[in-house]
Every structure is written in structure tokens, then in C-alpha cells.
Amino acid sequence: MEQTNQMRDIRSLSDDDIRSAVAQLDQPMFRATQVLEWLHKKNASSFDEMTNLPKSFRTQLAERFSFAVPRQIAQQISRDRTRKYLLEFSDGVSVEAVGIPGRGKLTACISTQAGCGMRCAFCATGLAGLARSCTAREMVDQVLHIARDFNERVTSVVFMGQGEPFANFDETVRALRTLNDPRGLKIGARHLTVSTCGIIPGIRAFAKLPEQFTLAISLHSASQQTRNQLMPGVKKYTLPRLYEALQEYVEATGRRPTYEIAMIEGINDTNPEMRAICDFCEGTLCHVNLIQLSDFPDSELHPSPLFKLEELQKRLTARGVQTTIRCSRGADIDAACGQLKQRRPNAR
Ligand code: SF4
Structure with missing residues (x-):
């Protein structure tokens, strides 16, 4: 739980930060576009909602970033x-x-x-x-x-x-x-x-x-x-x-x-x-x-x-x-x- 509090809210990242995070996870660049779409267009409030991303990739994201929704x-x-x-x-x-x-x-x-x-x-x-x-x-x-x-x-x-x-x-x-x-x-x-x-x-x-x-x-x-x-x-x-x-x-x-x-x-x-x-x-x-x-x-x-x-x-x-x-x-x-x-x- 403590670790979650220290993780950055993914929505506070710039588009470039998200692209480099996706690259660091060895994912193809179109995945960054998908993540950005979920964040900007669909206003996702959890990684689970990002249903067109592979489960393993969603888990990787959730281990690194949080969604600090109220x-x-x-x-x-x-x-x-x-x-x-x-x-x-x-x-x-x-x-x-x-x-x-x-x-x-x-x-x-x-x-x-x-x-x-x-x-x-x-x-x-x-x-x-x-x-x-x-x-x-x-x-x-x-x-x-x-x-x-x-x-x-x-x-x-x-x-x-x-x-x-x-x-x-x-x-x-x-x-x-x-x-x-x-x-x-x-x-x-x-x-x-x-x-x-x-x-x-x-x-x-x-x-x-x-x-x-x-x-x-x-x-x-x-x-x-x-x-x-x-x-x-x-x-x-x-x-x-x-x-x-x-x-x-x-x-x-x-x-x-x-x-x-x-x-x-x-x-x-x-x-x-x-x-x-x-x-x-x-x-x-x-x-x-x-x-x-x-x-x-x-x-x-x-x-x-x-x-x-x-x-x-x-x-x-x-x-x-x-x-x-x-x-x-x-x-x-x-x-x-x-x-x-x-x-x-x-x-x-
Ligand atoms: S009306 Fe209330 S909320 Fe608005 S400025 Fe005055 S004290 Fe603040």
C-alpha cells in the first residue's frame, strides 16, 4: 500500500513520458498511442479499463504507476x-x-x-x-x-x-x-x-x-x-x-x-x-x-x-x-x- 502512495499518477505524465515508459517496457509504440487514448479520450480511471492492452502489459503498468482518483x-x-x-x-x-x-x-x-x-x-x-x-x-x-x-x-x-x-x-x-x-x-x-x-x-x-x-x-x-x-x-x-x-x-x-x-x-x-x-x-x-x-x-x-x-x-x-x-x-x-x-x- 505504501508503495502505491509513492507511485506517480500516470495521468500526471506528459505524452513523451508515457512514450518513454512504454519503450522501457519493451512494448511497441502503438501501445503508447492506445494508453494515451484511454487517458485523454476515454478518461479511464484504472488500468483494468484499458481492455485492448494485453493483461501482462496492464500489470506492468500497474506495478509502476497509480491512478490517484478521488x-x-x-x-x-x-x-x-x-x-x-x-x-x-x-x-x-x-x-x-x-x-x-x-x-x-x-x-x-x-x-x-x-x-x-x-x-x-x-x-x-x-x-x-x-x-x-x-x-x-x-x-x-x-x-x-x-x-x-x-x-x-x-x-x-x-x-x-x-x-x-x-x-x-x-x-x-x-x-x-x-x-x-x-x-x-x-x-x-x-x-x-x-x-x-x-x-x-x-x-x-x-x-x-x-x-x-x-x-x-x-x-x-x-x-x-x-x-x-x-x-x-x-x-x-x-x-x-x-x-x-x-x-x-x-x-x-x-x-x-x-x-x-x-x-x-x-x-x-x-x-x-x-x-x-x-x-x-x-x-x-x-x-x-x-x-x-x-x-x-x-x-x-x-x-x-x-x-x-x-x-x-x-x-x-x-x-x-x-x-x-x-x-x-x-x-x-x-x-x-x-x-x-x-x-x-x-x-x-
Ligand atoms: S464565497 Fe466561500 S468559497 Fe467563495 S470565496 Fe467566499 S469564502 Fe471562499
């Missing part, structure tokens, strides 16, 4: 068919991922970190703190796990689970590229959405990527004092700086970022708060998503009533801002936005 610790299924998974990596650290089925679609909501260091007041993950960041492989593995469990192709991925993706920028970009790779899952760049709470250097670097990945900003409030209270981790990236970075992003990419606003009763649904949100958004290229906060046990923050979301939608629309009211999926299994934290079922 282990499912728990799964919960919502009334709306959303499925939440607690997945454990080989070092014992776990994350949550969520599969959200739709008509002919399957969205994966994945974690970029185990826990999160941003301490957002409305978020169960933020209150639990950061364990460690995920590798790109671990992010892709969450998507593969969901695809296997639903036995369906994942059509879009949102990086909105646990963690701040731009606090783990390089690995997040590697994962985006792997998911977008035409040799693999082929998920279109526009169907890959990264959500940040407003880390400005990350927004600037994201704008420079050649791919058309989608950007979402957790805005939540356009009044500095309220935003500081809700999202203390991004206090230094003030609203004027965020506004400027977003305009630069739009200019550089021509793409429309999404602003996410979780409506919280008495906090960001007051008249001055709504006015500040309208002022921030008016005249800029953006799409605003309004959701009711998903509260969690022990939280002092509660969702705004629906009529408040409708009022803000009306006010934004009157100012020319595209706005949608979205329902948060999987609320009955704590899989909705802001509810993810590393928790075994029944272990509240």
Missing part, C-alpha cells in the same frame, strides 16, 4: 436531482462537488480548494478555513466523477464550489485547458466559468488568456462598507479598483462578465444598497444574476424575500442592465451556493 466518501441526492459528492484525495483531504442536471445538460460545480481562506460571512466554506489548494488534476477528477456517476457527458463546468479560484490561479487555468482540450472532454471555453470574489490581479491575468473562458464576479454589494463586512478577504480590492479592472477586462476580451448577487435580508436588499448596485452596473457590459442567499445552520444571515429580487431586477432592467433571477439548486442537501463545506452527512 474516493467518494458520501453522496446526497436532492429532490431536484442535483447530486452532491464528498470526495477524498489520496492525502485524506476532501472537497465537495455538485452535479446539476438540466434538459439535455449536465453542469458540474467543482472546488478549486479544500476549504477557503476568504472568510465570506455568508459562506459555510469560508467560515471553515482553508485546508489546501487543489491541483488541476484534482479539479478535472471532480468533473470526471460527476460524469461517471450520471453516466452522461458534462456539458458545462462552473468553478464555484469551495475555494477562490484566483488564489490558485495556475492550477485553475491548467484544469480549464484540460477540460477544454479537443482530445479530451471538449467542453467549450464559454461553458467553463470561473467565479472570483474579486481578486484583481487574477481578473487581469484571466483577461490575457487566449481562450474565451467565462468570468463571474461575486459582487454581492456595491457599497464598500457592506462589501467589506460580507467579503473581508477582498477588502483591499476596493470597488473603484474592481470596477476599473472589470472595464479593462471587457475592453480586452469583448466578453460580458456575470455579476453574482446573493440577496441577504436587511443587508443588501435595502433601497440605498439597490441604488448602489444599479449605479455600479449601469452602462457597463455585464449580466447580473440574482439569487436568494442559501442560509446554513448557525448563520445569522438569511435570504431576502423573492419580491426584493424582483424589485432589484426591475430597477436594473430600467437602467439597461441584463438581469436574471436564478434559483439555487440542491438547497435541501446543502449543495446550493455558499453551503458547501467539508462535512460528512449527519455531521453538522
Whole structure:
């Protein structure tokens, strides 16, 4: 068992590394092509699945390399068919991922970190703190796990689970590229959405990527004092700086970022708060998503009533801002936005 832990995950090898490993095992080169196909196109998670390889060759590979796929610790299924998974990596650290089925679609909501260091007041993950960041492989593995469990192709991925993706920028970009790779899952760049709470250097670097990945900003409030209270981790990236970075992003990419606003009763649904949100958004290229906060046990923050979301939608629309009211999926299994934290079922 100890030996397995020290073996390299075959999926972390480059194509050239795999070719040389196959050559070292005195196998013909077409075997390397077959292995690469299993890894990139068929997303194999074990050597046993590679059925067109001779058994003896599979054994040789298994003696040298591992498949460090995450282990499912728990799964919960919502009334709306959303499925939440607690997945454990080989070092014992776990994350949550969520599969959200739709008509002919399957969205994966994945974690970029185990826990999160941003301490957002409305978020169960933020209150639990950061364990460690995920590798790109671990992010892709969450998507593969969901695809296997639903036995369906994942059509879009949102990086909105646990963690701040731009606090783990390089690995997040590697994962985006792997998911977008035409040799693999082929998920279109526009169907890959990264959500940040407003880390400005990350927004600037994201704008420079050649791919058309989608950007979402957790805005939540356009009044500095309220935003500081809700999202203390991004206090230094003030609203004027965020506004400027977003305009630069739009200019550089021509793409429309999404602003996410979780409506919280008495906090960001007051008249001055709504006015500040309208002022921030008016005249800029953006799409605003309004959701009711998903509260969690022990939280002092509660969702705004629906009529408040409708009022803000009306006010934004009157100012020319595209706005949608979205329902948060999987609320009955704590899989909705802001509810993810590393928790075994029944272990509240
Ligand atoms: S909302 Fe996102 S960034 Fe904020 S604490 Fe939760 S996981 Fe971290």
C-alpha cells in the first residue's frame, strides 16, 4: 500500500513520458498511442479499463504507476436531482462537488480548494478555513466523477464550489485547458466559468488568456462598507479598483462578465444598497444574476424575500442592465451556493 502512495499518477505524465515508459517496457509504440487514448479520450480511471492492452502489459503498468482518483466518501441526492459528492484525495483531504442536471445538460460545480481562506460571512466554506489548494488534476477528477456517476457527458463546468479560484490561479487555468482540450472532454471555453470574489490581479491575468473562458464576479454589494463586512478577504480590492479592472477586462476580451448577487435580508436588499448596485452596473457590459442567499445552520444571515429580487431586477432592467433571477439548486442537501463545506452527512 505504501508503495502505491509513492507511485506517480500516470495521468500526471506528459505524452513523451508515457512514450518513454512504454519503450522501457519493451512494448511497441502503438501501445503508447492506445494508453494515451484511454487517458485523454476515454478518461479511464484504472488500468483494468484499458481492455485492448494485453493483461501482462496492464500489470506492468500497474506495478509502476497509480491512478490517484478521488474516493467518494458520501453522496446526497436532492429532490431536484442535483447530486452532491464528498470526495477524498489520496492525502485524506476532501472537497465537495455538485452535479446539476438540466434538459439535455449536465453542469458540474467543482472546488478549486479544500476549504477557503476568504472568510465570506455568508459562506459555510469560508467560515471553515482553508485546508489546501487543489491541483488541476484534482479539479478535472471532480468533473470526471460527476460524469461517471450520471453516466452522461458534462456539458458545462462552473468553478464555484469551495475555494477562490484566483488564489490558485495556475492550477485553475491548467484544469480549464484540460477540460477544454479537443482530445479530451471538449467542453467549450464559454461553458467553463470561473467565479472570483474579486481578486484583481487574477481578473487581469484571466483577461490575457487566449481562450474565451467565462468570468463571474461575486459582487454581492456595491457599497464598500457592506462589501467589506460580507467579503473581508477582498477588502483591499476596493470597488473603484474592481470596477476599473472589470472595464479593462471587457475592453480586452469583448466578453460580458456575470455579476453574482446573493440577496441577504436587511443587508443588501435595502433601497440605498439597490441604488448602489444599479449605479455600479449601469452602462457597463455585464449580466447580473440574482439569487436568494442559501442560509446554513448557525448563520445569522438569511435570504431576502423573492419580491426584493424582483424589485432589484426591475430597477436594473430600467437602467439597461441584463438581469436574471436564478434559483439555487440542491438547497435541501446543502449543495446550493455558499453551503458547501467539508462535512460528512449527519455531521453538522
Ligand atoms: S464565497 Fe467563495 S470565496 Fe467566499 S469564502 Fe466561500 S468559497 Fe471562499
